[in-house]
Amino acid sequence: MKTAKPGIKLMNKGRLTGWWFIAIAVIMIAAFYFYPMIQALLLSFKSGKGANLHFTGLDNYKRLFSDKTFLTAVKNTFIYLIIQVPVMIVLAMFISVLLNDSKLKFKGFFRTAIFLPCVTSLVAYSIVFKYLFGADGLVNMLLTKLHLISAPIQWITDPFWAKVTIIIAITWRWTGYNMIFYLSALQNIDNSIYEAARIDGASSVRQFFSITVPLLKPIILFTSITSTIGTLQLFDEIVNITKGGPGNATMSISQYIYNLSFKYSPDFGYAATVSYSIVIMIVILSIVQFKAAGEK
Numbered sequence: 205m206k207t208a209k210p211g212i213k214l215m216n217k218g219r220l221t222g223w224w225f226i227a228i229a230v231i232m233i234a235a236f237y238f239y240p241m242i243q244a245l246l247l248s249f250k251s252g253k254g255a256n257l258h259f260t261g262l263d264n265y266k267r268l269f270s271d272k273t274f275l276t277a278v279k280n281t282f283i284y285l286i287i288q289v290p291v292m293i294v295l296a297m298f299i300s301v302l303l304n305d306s307k308l309k310f311k312g313f314f315r316t317a318i319f320l321p322c323v324t325s326l327v328a329y330s331i332v333f334k335y336l337f338g339a340d341g342l343v344n345m346l347l348t349k350l351h352l353i354s355a356p357i358q359w360i361t362d363p364f365w366a367k368v369t370i371i372i373a374i375t376w377r378w379t380g381y382n383m384i385f386y387l388s389a390l391q392n393i394d395n396s397i398y399e400a401a402r403i404d405g406a407s408s409v410r411q412f413f414s415i416t417v418p419l420l421k422p423i424i425l426f427t428s429i430t431s432t433i434g435t436l437q438l439f440d441e442i443v444n445i446t447k448g449g450p451g452n453a454t455m456s457i458s459q460y461i462y463n464l465s466f467k468y469s470p471d472f473g474y475a476a477t478v479s480y481s482i483v484i485m486i487v488i489l490s491i492v493q494f495k496a497a498g499e500k
Contacts, residue, residue: 248476257473264477274478276452277460280367284456285435288371293427295379300386301416315387322381330444333373334360337445363453366446370454373441378434382427389423390416425497432489436482457482 248264250257268274302308303315321329336342337359344356359369393416401411417424439458442448448455448463457478464475 244476244479247473248480250473251471252473253469253471260473264474267474268477268481273452273455274457274460274481277455277457278481280452280454281436281438281456283367284371284374284438285432288375289428289431289435291371292375292379292382292431293424295375296382296427297386297417297420297424299379300383300390301412303383304387304390315383318383319380321377321379324377326377326440327444329377330373330441333369333376333441334445337369337372360446361450363450366450366454369445370438370441373445374435374438377441378431382431385423385427386420389420393419421497425493428493429490432493433486436485436489 247257249259249261251260251264252258299318303311303318305311308314338344339356339358339360341359343359344353347353348356357365359365397415398411401415406414437458438456439462442454442456442459443462446454448459461475461478464471464478
């Protein structure tokens, strides 16, 4: 009778030891990520108030298309997405190119200063923005003293300006975060490529569009997808700056989920359905971005 070779036994033992090392992490991820996700999916097919839920099939998903509040929240969220994400990505890329200049002094200071907003508390910075953009806040005061406006702008209570305030806030918060990715990618580009381009007579603008942008394509795709996911889940800024108002003019999808669960009469089944609508949107937009970027 043949016996297993010592080398094979050692290999199998090593594999088993490896599984023991990751077992706790796998169990925790399964318990706190996958199990709630599956339960939320099952919950999205149920309806009822509070804990009195019963299976209703696809009724909740059909309800989405006739829910005016949900459609308003989707429209608002996509306004933030379409305007803020491209502006933030372009700003992050532009700032990273400036901060990657070898001739720039105090680069460490500028990099830290621009990155600092993304480590501040979401609630704290949102409240600061609320007071800065108040009717008698610092922004209106400065604009009035500079004679750019004759009357205070209602940044918080006007539907249009409230959206502008939210876009400014999240752009300020997340531009530095995305800048770090671009800066890291730029530092990995061989400087000899730019030297060859300069010898060929390429201007700085031509170098940016012909060398920098193509080489940053994977990072642009990554930041676009992560920013899209973050914007579709936008919550803290909306709740703390405008509370979704005036009316529902600034309400996001995530705030609507919160309202369905805790503010209105609890409807956890429909709230789970709205939550999974975000998942569907993220999947569709990610596929579109991958196709647009030509990535497999």
